[in-house]
Amino acid sequence: MSDQGFPRRQRLLTAGDYQHVFAHASFKVHGKGLLVLARPNALGYPRVGFVFSKKNVRRAVDRNRLKRLVRESFRLQSHRLPAVDIIVLARRGVDALDNATLHRQLHGMWRRLEKDVRKQSVASTPSP
Incomplete structure (x- = not known):
């Protein structure tokens, strides 16, 4: 297996992970149709999670397409990102x-x- 994958360690997996970012988001980046919330972590690498609700993206096909695109973009850029937990809404x-x-x-x-x-x-x- 190549190192180009998207391993579990780079994902927000538990509800607690998500709640921690929502409660203590230090950074917000707005874009057209997307919002990124982030907070520093002590793991030494970035992690990402997604919140694509049916209310905002009706069709499952579109939600899955968005997840694929965000996941691929994160995978390609993760080496440049600091150690933060990220939620993409x-x-x-x-x-x-x-x-x-x-x-x-x-x-x-x-x-x-x-x-x-x-x-x-x-x-x-x-500063010194």
């Missing part, structure tokens, strides 16, 4: 976006998240 209308648009948007959202985390870590580090 879908908003209404995201299912109308095509794959290329979603991919570009996700790439930009990962970059903004990386920049925001780096900026906060520099700001919280005391």
Whole structure:
């Protein structure tokens, strides 16, 4: 098996993992149809979870397509991301976006998240 997979350790698996991010989200990145919530973790690598409700994305086909696209985008960018727990939430209308648009948007959202985390870590580090 190659190292290009999406192992369990890179996923938010339990309800407690999700609740912890929802309750203590330090970072929010907005995009068209998507919202990313994140908080630092002590694991040394990023983890991701999805919340794509039927209310916002009606058809299962569209929810599954979104999950595949977000999972693939995260997998390709995870080496650049800091150690954070991430939740990607879908908003209404995201299912109308095509794959290329979603991919570009996700790439930009990962970059903004990386920049925001780096900026906060520099700001919280005391100067000598």
